[in-house]
Amino acid sequence: MHHKYAAHIHYLRQKVEKELEEISFPERPGNLYNPLVYSLSAGGKRIRPLLVLLACELFARKNNLSLYPAIGIELFHNFTLIHDDIMDEADIRRNRKTVYKKWGRNSAILSGDVMLVRAYDYLCRCKKEVLPEVLKTFSDAAVRVCEGQQLDMEFEKKEEVSLREYLGMVSRKTGALVAASLKIGGLTGGATAGAAERLWETGNNLGIAFQLQDDYLDTFSTGMKFGKKIGGDIMSNKKTFLSVTAMELASGKEKQRMKNLYSGYYSSRAGRNKKIETITGIFREMEIDKRATEYINRYYNKCLSLLYKIPARSRSSETLRHFIDDLRKRKS
Amino acid sequence: MHHKYAAHIHYLRQKVEKELEEISFPERPGNLYNPLVYSLSAGGKRIRPLLVLLACELFARKNNLSLYPAIGIELFHNFTLIHDDIMDEADIRRNRKTVYKKWGRNSAILSGDVMLVRAYDYLCRCKKEVLPEVLKTFSDAAVRVCEGQQLDMEFEKKEEVSLREYLGMVSRKTGALVAASLKIGGLTGGATAGAAERLWETGNNLGIAFQLQDDYLDTFSTGMKFGKKIGGDIMSNKKTFLSVTAMELASGKEKQRMKNLYSGYYSSRAGRNKKIETITGIFREMEIDKRATEYINRYYNKCLSLLYKIPARSRSSETLRHFIDDLRKRKS
Numbered sequence: 053m054h055h056k057y058a059a060h061i062h063y064l065r066q067k068v069e070k071e072l073e074e075i076s077f078p079e080r081p082g083n084l085y086n087p088l089v090y091s092l093s094a095g096g097k098r099i100r101p102l103l104v105l106l107a108c109e110l111f112a113r114k115n116n117l118s119l120y121p122a123i124g125i126e127l128f129h130n131f132t133l134i135h136d137d138i139m140d141e142a143d144i145r146r147n148r149k150t151v152y153k154k155w156g157r158n159s160a161i162l163s164g165d166v167m168l169v170r171a172y173d174y175l176c177r178c179k180k181e182v183l184p185e186v187l188k189t190f191s192d193a194a195v196r197v198c199e200g201q202q203l204d205m206e207f208e209k210k211e212e213v214s215l216r217e218y219l220g221m222v223s224r225k226t227g228a229l230v231a232a233s234l235k236i237g238g239l240t241g242g243a244t245a246g247a248a249e250r251l252w253e254t255g256n257n258l259g260i261a262f263q264l265q266d267d268y269l270d271t272f273s274t275g276m277k278f279g280k281k282i283g284g285d286i287m288s289n290k291k292t293f294l295s296v297t298a299m300e301l302a303s304g305k306e307k308q309r310m311k312n313l314y315s316g317y318y319s320s321r322a323g324r325n326k327k328i329e330t331i332t333g334i335f336r337e338m339e340i341d342k343r344a345t346e347y348i349n350r351y352y353n354k355c356l357s358l359l360y361k362i363p364a365r366s367r368s369s370e371t372l373r374h375f376i377d378d379l380r381k382r383k384s
Numbered sequence: 385m386h387h388k389y390a391a392h393i394h395y396l397r398q399k400v401e402k403e404l405e406e407i408s409f410p411e412r413p414g415n416l417y418n419p420l421v422y423s424l425s426a427g428g429k430r431i432r433p434l435l436v437l438l439a440c441e442l443f444a445r446k447n448n449l450s451l452y453p454a455i456g457i458e459l460f461h462n463f464t465l466i467h468d469d470i471m472d473e474a475d476i477r478r479n480r481k482t483v484y485k486k487w488g489r490n491s492a493i494l495s496g497d498v499m500l501v502r503a504y505d506y507l508c509r510c511k512k513e514v515l516p517e518v519l520k521t522f523s524d525a526a527v528r529v530c531e532g533q534q535l536d537m538e539f540e541k542k543e544e545v546s547l548r549e550y551l552g553m554v555s556r557k558t559g560a561l562v563a564a565s566l567k568i569g570g571l572t573g574g575a576t577a578g579a580a581e582r583l584w585e586t587g588n589n590l591g592i593a594f595q596l597q598d599d600y601l602d603t604f605s606t607g608m609k610f611g612k613k614i615g616g617d618i619m620s621n622k623k624t625f626l627s628v629t630a631m632e633l634a635s636g637k638e639k640q641r642m643k644n645l646y647s648g649y650y651s652s653r654a655g656r657n658k659k660i661e662t663i664t665g666i667f668r669e670m671e672i673d674k675r676a677t678e679y680i681n682r683y684y685n686k687c688l689s690l691l692y693k694i695p696a697r698s699r700s701s702e703t704l705r706h707f708i709d710d711l712r713k714r715k716s
Contacts, residue, residue, distance in 0.1 A: 084534040139490040169526040194501040202416040
């Protein structure tokens with residue numbers, strides 16, 4: 053079974069990559085279209101389009117019906133990366149210059165806009181009967197993702213954010229698109245309305261689990277993350293599950309200490325490393341790492357138990373569960 | 385007839401305004417949704433949604449079928465304004481602060497994104513049978529509008545732009561959405577594929593005529609334009625039909641003189657007014673104003689002759705022609 057599973061995922065991933073490569077963009081204006089080709093060729097795990105295909109297979113023997121919507125979801129994901137990088141003034145993504153850094157802000161705004169339009173183009177390429185529901189699901193998710201990004205930016209300016217608020221933001225910024233991926237995949241495969249709703253819930257929990265794991269790994273990963281440094285979130289004072297929970301649980305004195313550490317300015321590399329070390333130490337002392345693991349497990353378990361309840365082709369259910377397990381086991 | 389025409393347009397405009405007011409946005413995050421309400425309440429001529437409704441009436445007795453797509457088109461138009469104002473660093477639009485100026489760049493990017501998603505939402509609310517073609521028409525136009533904006537920005541940095549290039553840009557930036565408005569309106573009303581195509585052409589010519597007229601009025605309008613100053617385009621060194629044509633027709637000496645005037649820096653109000661006066665004088669000397677009027681008439685005539693050939697309800701054809709005539713006669 054395991055060999056077949058790996059081969060199948062490999063096959064699906066190749067299918068996605070091939071389709072992405074075949075998207076045709078006009079040559080001109082170059083400053084509009086080159087960023088799109090660049091952005092899509094940067095790689096990435098392609099988790100969302102794979103989830104679309106796998107969810108389709110839960111109900112249909114063929115996944116062809118969901119290939120274009122899967123591409124649409126990946127295009128949308130890349131649109132969010134292009135625009136987020138402008139807002140966050142991020143220079144590097146996946147070890148390369150961001151579109152914002154390479155082409156400038158205006159081209160990044162505009163090529164992001166085109167990417168969003170092309171995302172809809174691909175989403176539309178599904179069976180007429182499911183098109184309205186697919187589009188509705190997609191637009192709902194798209195709006196939620198924007199809400200999540202807005203909240204995320206607002207949190208940066210706030211000294212304290214509750215865990216509840218933080219999870220609400222993550223459910224929008226990351227959860228909504230993963231939820232839509234599973235639901236849209238299901239719809240294209242012929243899922244009933246009820247099953248489609250449960251797929252949405254499944255994906256929402258999966259997305260939250262995935263993001264909390266990202267938060268965890270950014271500080272506690274033992275392996276180096278490709279293109280990222282351990283402690284990057286601490287360094288840039290990002291609100292994460294770890295920082296938010298620590299602030300909620302800390303005593304008055306500890307709280308003040310963390311606030312001082314977060315708000316301090318560290319001009320030297322040694323100073324910055326010290327900040328990361330000290331805050332990581334506090335997290336460990338307070339057992340925030342354990343708590344994070346608990347939460348991550350809780351969301352993954354919720355996701356899997358929801359998935360169990362969806363009547364689907366058993367082989368394909370197993371494959372999807374396997375895929376989710378692989379995400380859960382990742383170390384970077 | 386004239387009285388009935390005016391009453392009908394008034395009725396359609398109220399219908400559009402009412403529907404725009406009734407769009408519901410969540411209260412939070414405020415920095416995401418307040419810009420949308422603000423942008424939509426700024427007024428504007430609502431030309432595009434009116435064209436959608438009028439084009440629907442060419443084929444159907446009721447225009448209800450096209451109201452939501454009409455709103456979608458207006459939302460898209462407002463999306464382009466929000467993002468363009470960031471790229472152009474524009475502080476004022478319709479006599480008020482731009483979203484970019486009032487809420488900052490990041491909120492303007494993100495609320496523009498949400499506006500685009502909501503535009504698709506409304507576009508989708510049409511009969512299932514025409515939905516794929518409506519969406520295709522819309523996405524094609526959306527991409528062209530982005531191409532047009534990219535070209536427009538690139539032209540700003542170029543010393544010389546040919547009239548051909550300029551018209552290509554205008555056909556994208558302004559023509560495409562007007563074209564899509566008429567075509568989508570027609571599709572919702574039950575136009576044949578052939579009629580829909582001709583409506584697109586009609587609208588494309590109308591959009592170009594409208595923009596060239598804008599160029600003309602910015603320099604030669606006798607009345608003050610609401611929220612704009614005469615000569616604004618000259619002041620900001622914009623490529624327009626006037627500047628592009630003048631450069632194409634000028635002798636070597638005149639060309640150099642214009643380049644000097646355009647590239648000069650004028651710190652005083654008097655200096656700036658002198659620049660506008662001098663360049664306007666050159667335009668008149670070269671009879672660029674007459675040439676502009678010729679071109680505007682050519683595009684309006686082309687638009688009307690295309691419209692004549694479309695088999696449609698005669699009363700409604702007359703109304704649409706009347707509406708186009710009103711646009712043609714505007715003085716500001």
